[in-house]
Structures are given as C-alpha cells and as structure tokens.
Amino acid sequence: MSVEVLYFAWVRERIGLPRERVQTDAATVADLIAELVAREDRYAMAFADLASLRVALDQELASFDAPLAGVREVAFFPPMTGG
Amino acid sequence: MSVEVLYFAWVRERIGLPRERVQTDAATVADLIAELVAREDRYAMAFADLASLRVALDQELASFDAPLAGVREVAFFPPMTGG
Amino acid sequence: MRLSVQEAPFDLGAESQAFAAGAAGAGAVVTFTGIVRDNGGALSAMEIEHYAGMTEKAIAAIMDEAAGRWALVDALVIHRFGRLAGGEMIMMVATAAPHRADAFAAAEFLMDYLKSRAPFWKKELGPEGAAWVAAKDADEAALLRW
C-alpha cells in the first residue's frame, strides 16, 4: 500500500523534507518506522528516540503499535508546544 | 469619646441613615452595638444577627471584640458581594 | 499596577489591549470580566454600593498580596459602583506574568478576594422588586484554597 508520510519541526529538519509518499507493507506504525530507519542515516537520526516522538494517523494522535490498515496519512513530530 | 459610625447595604436601610456621629464610652465593638441596640428598634433589627454582619475599624476589617480606643470610624455592613 | 473604582463604564477592549501591550516581559495575560446577567432575557438591573475610601485600600492590599505571591509583571483592577443595567460590565481584573500558571492563579486569587473582602454590596433590581445579593458560602470557602 501507499501512504502519505508527514514530518514536522526537528523531525522534518533531520529528514530534510516535509512529506513524502511511501510504499510499504508495514502492519503497524512501528513497522513503518523500522522500514524508514533501514533506508538512510537521516531517518535513523530522526527516529533514534521514540520517547521524544509522537505520531498521528489521519490527523488523530495514535500509538506506535497502532495498525496502518486503511490509513492514508501518517505524521511524525516531537511533543507539541502550542499555546 | 466620639466616633463616626457608618452603615452600608441593608444595615443602612434598616437603620435609616448612612452615617452618624456617636458619643460613646464603649470599650469594644460589641459594647458599642449593645448601646445602639438599646436605643431604638431599628438598631435592634439591624444588629439582630451578628453572624450576618461585618465590622471595619478605620477601614480595616475587625472582629466584634476589638477595642475601640483611638478608633475614629466604625462601619457595619453585611458580608461583601463584590466582583 | 493600577486600580480604579469608578461609576463610569470602562472599555474592556481598550483596557485589555493597553494592558497586554504595556506588560513588558510578559508571556501570559489573563483577564476576567464580570457582567450583570440578564436572567433569561428579562433584563435586570443592579445597584452597587461601596465604602468609598476603604474600597481602594482593600483592593490595593489584595493586589499587593497577589504581587507577593506570584511573579507578576503587572496587574489591573477596575470595579464600578452605582446603577448598572443587565449586560453591562461590572468589573475587570487583568494579570500579566512570564508564565501562564502565575497569571491564572493571580487572577483567580484577585477575584476570590474581591468577591468577599472588598467592600461592595450588590442589590438586584428585578421585576419583583429589589433584593440584596446574599454572600455565598462557596465564595467564602473559595478563600481557603489560597
């Protein structure tokens, strides 16, 4: 399947792009991260510390073990600092 | 001695005036109240329930057993409802 | 810090804007505005009596207390007296602090103390006549949290 993957803040800066289309057979968010990390160092750097990362599936906060089936948009970002 | 006595809100309405000069030898606020209550029914009505009254001496909240020596202004009023 | 006890209406927009713009170093500004409730469309009016002289002293003491407890950059209290129609603004409080927790806490503290320790008395003028607003036990209890 194909998902749109978005990156924000320092995740975007480390990976070097704001979004990309990814072909994947990953069953969960964690599987998708493992695939990305295996690609290149810049992904490994961005995903080095999952405790400092958050993920949203179709614009809803989710956990790293959430399934990807049916998901169109995955976003990775640091803890939010609004307000 | 002579003190200025002020009344506010329903205390003022029951007694029928906003302020008056009072000649008194009362040692404490409670003594002053006793003298006023002995004067007329309207004072007795105003001071019938001390739990629903507050007193200020020279514009500072005080208690009913506070001494009156040196005090120039005594004010009686119900619990405040500002804000 | 500024306090004003006045009969005239105040301009919430202008006061809020000027307060926030003047609070150098603040990261957080909180305002509270009290309004005469129009009870279900039946516009009531309110008469606010106060103890001229003591009012300013009591509010200044409350503001000093707040400034001692929290890291405030600035604070403002405006409280009206006299006759107010339903929907009119009775009073406002504004606090400015580097961080939001201090601004919120100080504003709530000021409101709790203004409710029960500043010498104002409200009389509601409704369709069935006039009645002094009774102090609420909850308002007195609110002071215990500080």
Place this chain on the structure above:
Amino acid sequence: MRLSVQEAPFDLGAESQAFAAGAAGAGAVVTFTGIVRDNGGALSAMEIEHYAGMTEKAIAAIMDEAAGRWALVDALVIHRFGRLAGGEMIMMVATAAPHRADAFAAAEFLMDYLKSRAPFWKKELGPEGAAWVAAKDADEAALLRW
C-alpha cells in the same frame, strides 16, 4: 464557539470586546493571551509551525470537550502560526459562563490542552541561533488535573 488558525495578527481589544458583548447570559468572561517574551529586552523572534488540517480538528475537539465539562455560554480560540517578533501576541482563548468558576476552569483547560495536544511547534530565534522549544514535563503533567 469560534476558532481561527491564522498567520495574521489579531486584535486582542476588538476580539475581547466583541466576545464579551456577544456572550448573552454570561456573568463571567475570562481571556488568556500568549505573548512572545522578549527575554530581558533582547527581542527574540519565534517561528511557529503547525499541521494544517489537523490543527483545526484538534482545537475543535478540545473546545467540544470543554463545552461538555463546563456550563459555557461561548468560547473562542485564535492561534497564529508563522514568524512572530518579540512582544507579538501568539494566541488567545476566551470563555464565557454564567459563573466565574466555570469560565476560569474552561480557560485553563483549553490552555493546558492547546499546549500539549494541538499540533503546533515553536522555534525560538535568538541571538545565538534557532532552537526548537522543548515540551515541558510540567505541561504534560498539567493535563492530569482534568
């Protein structure tokens, strides 16, 4: 209820005045305004990134949650993104309720959730360069009280 995620500045005075005037039946209006702190006179700037699309949804969900928990007459959230200079207003929240406790609680709740659950990220641009603002443990902990 109204929410706006925008790059343009907003007018705190006009927004506060219009919000309070439009909140029929409210006795209490609370506003919170977040401002870019100028650190000791050394004016810094801030770049705010956000997740267009999710931002509005997340804020709307937070506002619905607040409306379900407290007796609110109205609520407003305005949050900016893009580049802001020191002293500029970042965002504001306003709540209107019959009574002050609800207005204060809802405003604090909205702020706590906007801090940690709305997809905004702040980057501070200071004299020594740019740095992403780290989320504070205290902000995450603040959510536990609701």
